[in-house]
Amino acid sequence: MKRGVSGKGAKAGLALTRSVCYIVLILLSLLCIFSFYFLIVNASRPHAEIMSELSLSPGKYLFKNLSNLLADKNISLLRGLFNSLFISACTAALTSYFSAMTAYGIYAYNFRFKKAAFTFIMMIMMVPTQVSAVGFIQLVSGMGLMDTFYPLILPSIAAPVVFYFMKSYMESVLPLEIVEAARVDGSNEFMTFNRIILPVIKPALAVQAIFSFVANWNNYFTPQLIINSDKNKTIPILIAQLRSADYMKFDLGMVYIMIFVAIIPLLIVYIFLSKYIIKGLTLGSVKG
Numbered sequence: 001m002k003r004g005v006s007g008k009g010a011k012a013g014l015a016l017t018r019s020v021c022y023i024v025l026i027l028l029s030l031l032c033i034f035s036f037y038f039l040i041v042n043a044s045r046p047h048a049e050i051m052s053e054l055s056l057s058p059g060k061y062l063f064k065n066l067s068n069l070l071a072d073k074n075i076s077l078l079r080g081l082f083n084s085l086f087i088s089a090c091t092a093a094l095t096s097y098f099s100a101m102t103a104y105g106i107y108a109y110n111f112r113f114k115k116a117a118f119t120f121i122m123m124i125m126m127v128p129t130q131v132s133a134v135g136f137i138q139l140v141s142g143m144g145l146m147d148t149f150y151p152l153i154l155p156s157i158a159a160p161v162v163f164y165f166m167k168s169y170m171e172s173v174l175p176l177e178i179v180e181a182a183r184v185d186g187s188n189e190f191m192t193f194n195r196i197i198l199p200v201i202k203p204a205l206a207v208q209a210i211f212s213f214v215a216n217w218n219n220y221f222t223p224q225l226i227i228n229s230d231k232n233k234t235i236p237i238l239i240a241q242l243r244s245a246d247y248m249k250f251d252l253g254m255v256y257i258m259i260f261v262a263i264i265p266l267l268i269v270y271i272f273l274s275k276y277i278i279k280g281l282t283l284g285s286v287k288g
Helices: 002-043 047-052 062-071 077-108 114-125 133-142 150-157 160-173 176-184 189-200 202-217 221-226 235-243 252-283
Strands: none
Touching: 002 252, 047 252, 062 077, 062 252, 077 114, 077 150, 077 160, 077 189, 077 202, 077 235, 077 252, 114 160, 133 221, 150 202, 150 221, 160 202, 176 189, 189 202, 202 252, 221 235, 235 252
């Protein structure tokens, strides 16, 4: 009898916990949706109305603000979108592939100083980007690569955070027996990695590619140190440039419409690849 009562109490407590979690998630979702809705509202209003009052109803200046933005000779929106897309896509590809290859080498092979190599990579992960910014700029300047995309793309080959995630994922879902079987069948190491290992860790690759794409799309700190010419500026730089314009010529409606246009590619990425995010984050917690 006592056991039945305790069982009912446990079920009631679990139901209450779930209800609280659902309520919190719903509130957070509404908060995110409201922020996005507020962005759309302000993107459809003129500068004077945005500065004068707060409104929750969309205006009629959405396409007007967009046309003003496209007509601005100091802001090359389409060029900025292409630059950000190119840098983010290349960085996502390099980061996910080479980090997975490094993680595979640490995970699947036994060699001298293996633990030392892993520790060294983890130590690099602890160093903030801002700390090494001065030395990085001096290196890039000395190599004659200022105002190019190379310093924004090539360093993504070494991504300690992605490496650690990929290694942890492999430890959860990739038994070493698969690698041994491939070697017995005569597969070389490069073919084993590309044709056998990559399909197994595909969800994790997709997750890290998405996160890398979003991080580099939103990155402002490094590009503004490297990029000088208008033709190479990325979207975050253009938004900051538009926001810091002369007060008399400042148009807040153009700022909001540019932010709205800038997040559209991110929404597309999440809409089409969200299933990989969920699968990649949950599958690794179950031992394969």
